[in-house]
Amino acid sequence: MPPNLQRDDPIAIVGAGAFGLSTALHLADAGYTNIAVFEQDSTVPPARSAANDLNKIVRAEYEDPFYTDLTIKAIQAWQSPLFAPHFHRTGFLHCVSGAAPPKAQETLNRFRASAERHPTLRKHVVPIDDAPAIRDLFWQYDNAAPLSGWHGYLNRFDGYAHSGDALKAVYRETRARGVRFFLGELHGAIKEIVYEDTPQGRRSTGVRTRAGRFHAAKLVIVAAGAAAARLVPAVGQQVVAKSWSVAHVRLTDEETSALRGIPVTYARDLGFLFEPDPKTNLLKLCPMGGGFINTDPATGVSLPPGLRESAFMPAHDEAQVRKLLAHTLPYLANRPLVQKSLCWFADSSDSDFIIDYVPHTASSVVILSADSGHGFKMFPIVGGWVKDLLQAPDGQQPVARWRWKEPQAGKDKGQNWGGDVSWRLGESKEFAEIRPPPEPKL
Numbered sequence: 001m002p003p004n005l006q007r008d009d010p011i012a013i014v015g016a017g018a019f020g021l022s023t024a025l026h027l028a029d030a031g032y033t034n035i036a037v038f039e040q041d042s043t044v045p046p047a048r049s050a051a052n053d054l055n056k057i058v059r060a061e062y063e064d065p066f067y068t069d070l071t072i073k074a075i076q077a078w079q080s081p082l083f084a085p086h087f088h089r090t091g092f093l094h095c096v097s098g099a100a101p102p103k104a105q106e107t108l109n110r111f112r113a114s115a116e117r118h119p120t121l122r123k124h125v126v127p128i129d130d131a132p133a134i135r136d137l138f139w140q141y142d143n144a145a146p147l148s149g150w151h152g153y154l155n156r157f158d159g160y161a162h163s164g165d166a167l168k169a170v171y172r173e174t175r176a177r178g179v180r181f182f183l184g185e186l187h188g189a190i191k192e193i194v195y196e197d198t199p200q201g202r203r204s205t206g207v208r209t210r211a212g213r214f215h216a217a218k219l220v221i222v223a224a225g226a227a228a229a230r231l232v233p234a235v236g237q238q239v240v241a242k243s244w245s246v247a248h249v250r251l252t253d254e255e256t257s258a259l260r261g262i263p264v265t266y267a268r269d270l271g272f273l274f275e276p277d278p279k280t281n282l283l284k285l286c287p288m289g290g291g292f293i294n295t296d297p298a299t300g301v302s303l304p305p306g307l308r309e310s311a312f313m314p315a316h317d318e319a320q321v322r323k324l325l326a327h328t329l330p331y332l333a334n335r336p337l338v339q340k341s342l343c344w345f346a347d348s349s350d351s352d353f354i355i356d357y358v359p360h361t362a363s364s365v366v367i368l369s370a371d372s373g374h375g376f377k378m379f380p381i382v383g384g385w386v387k388d389l390l391q392a393p394d395g396q397q398p399v400a401r402w403r404w405k406e407p408q409a410g411k412d413k414g415q416n417w418g419g420d421v422s423w424r425l426g427e428s429k430e431f432a433e434i435r436p437p438p439e440p441k442l
Contacts, residue, residue, distance in 0.1 A: 005218055005390065012207050012217035013037045014190050014231060016181065017049030018163070018379045019368045020223035021170045026383030028177040030391075036180045036215065038207065040189035044181070045167035047307055050225060050345040052164055054248070054284050055274050056376040057264050059092045059158040061115040066401075070378065072120055077380035078161065082173060086166040090275055091263035092158035093138075095128060097327060098149015100269035108268050112153045124157035140262050145328050150267065160264050160274055163376055170379075186211050193220050193231055193365060204364035221386065222358075223368040226304040226344040232358055232367055236301035237407040239354065239370050242291045242347035242428065243310065245317040247337040248282040249325075256281045259329075270324040282339070283332070287320035290426030291373075292342060292434060304344035305431060313340035314434040342431075347372045355385050356397045356404040363395060367404070 011032060013020045016039035024037055045052035058078065060071040078087035094111060096104045115121040128134060131147035137154065141147060175181065182188040189210040195202045206216040222231050226243075229236035251259070256276045266272035271287040292314075293302040304310070313321075318337060325333040348354060348370035358365040368386060375382065389397050397403045 007031045008033050009218035010034045010036065010206075010216055011219045011221065012215060013221045013223055014207065015039060015049075015223035015225060016041075016044045016046055016167075016171065016183075017223065017225050018051040018167060018376050019225070019371065019382055020221075021167055021174065022379055022381070022383035023221060023223060023368060023386045024174045024179045024383070025170055025177075026387050027390075028174060028179055030387050033178065035174075035178075036182060036217070037174075038182045038188045038190050038209070038215075040185060042184040042188075044171040044183070045164045048225070048227070048304070048344075049167070050343050050371065051167055051376050051379070053246070053343065054162070054164065054277055054280070054282060055160045056163045057092065057158070057266075057272070058087065058161050058377040059094075059155065059264070060121055061111050061118070061155060061158075063110045063114055065114070065118075067374075068114060068118060068121075070381075074378045074381050075157070080380070082169060083161075083166060083380050086162045086169065087159065088161070088275065089156070089159040090261060091154050091156045093128070093134065093152070093154050093263040093265045094268070095134075095150045095152030095266070096268050097147075097270060100149075100267075104269040108152050115153070115155050115157075121155065121157050124155055126154040126156065128152050128154055138262055140259055141328060144330055146330070147327055150327070152268075154263060158264065161376070161379070162277070163379075166379060182209075182215075187213075190231065193222075195361070198362065200362050202360055203362040219364060219366065219390075221366045221368060225369070225371070226346045228346055228367060228369045229301050229303060232365070233301070234358070235354070235367055235369060236299070236303075238405050239346050239348055240293050240295075240302035241304040241344050242293050242302065242373070243304070243342040243344040243431075244286060244289065244291050244373065245313045245340070245342050246284060246286050247313045247318070247321060247340040248284050249332050249335045250338050251276050251281045251283055251332075253281065256283075259283070265328060267324060267327065270327065271320050273321075273324060273328065285321040285324065285337075287317040287324070288426070289317065289320070290428045291347070292431050293347075293428050294431040305435075309435065310342040310344065311340065312342070312436055313337065345373055345375075346370050352401045353382075353385075354404065355389060355399075355402045357389075357395075359404055366390075 062068045115125045191210040226241035274284045276283040295302045346369045351372040354370045357363045
């Protein structure tokens, strides 16, 4: 626990996305009674949060057993009364097409091996050798769906979560437990963390909003997602704002009903789609690729652009998702794509999270970042890791891989940030390369 932090001391959490809300929930459960959450958007889920989304994959298999075991714990928590309404165990159909590059096939093989050797997962794994095997399991992929060369496996242990709805539920729950929320540009937008010099070094005393109001806090927890480096500039050397694109097809009531029960369908070389949402009739589509970063040439730090600037899908990605539809649901392949956007998140070069005290702050500031595009599945449990950090007897992050990492001298993160992560295909591109030209002003 930070020096002299008591259960009734003021704690400020910056960010009401998945990591911030989960932290508020777990700290309230642990008996902390003076928690305030600051969010620049006026609603929860926040528009800028990567978790403000229709749905997210919840799959347990990783090449790294550490994350497999964590996700199994998370899936158990997804079945608790607070989270269960938002979790759907439809299965995870994980395949490659016949035209997949070797890296995609090799990655698929490692994921499958991970699931097949795990004592909890292996009984849920079904081999998929060809397209007829898929049709035997899911009638919606009928003979009109070519599924050309598709093979891989189905993991029935996995599924997806309605992410935006889950955030709303935890927001309501934490408010009921006494967590205070400051929302909107006037009350919740934080300009800076305020520090004072002490004999033990620099220590935070709280946060100041963009409107100029100071809020005292004994501990500041920064859970600001892709924008974390705005408040903690030093984290920009180990975390970047990165995005992948997303789009949707709007279905009729009948089409939505017909597709009820399809698995999360993931062609590692093409992209993935979900069971359509019955409330909105939207079927979500995401392409595979290396993603996009938005590097400031002056600082070398990647930060997310505005929401309006991100409201599009690059042409290459649109071609990918249409190819995915042509393989699976060809009658939708030429439908209009709606609600297209880039989803920005905080990425680390090795896909490990960062949950630690910021150096040189006398343990008064915690950074909670680097969801790296796979953090939402941990939503029910991630806040517990912050509690574990605060209560660690030696004051250190108990999980070494989640500690603050100083940049290595002479190592340039370069253009393909995170490209060494084995499960990612393609190279990162700069946002400037794919950004549409500005619309002319009339």
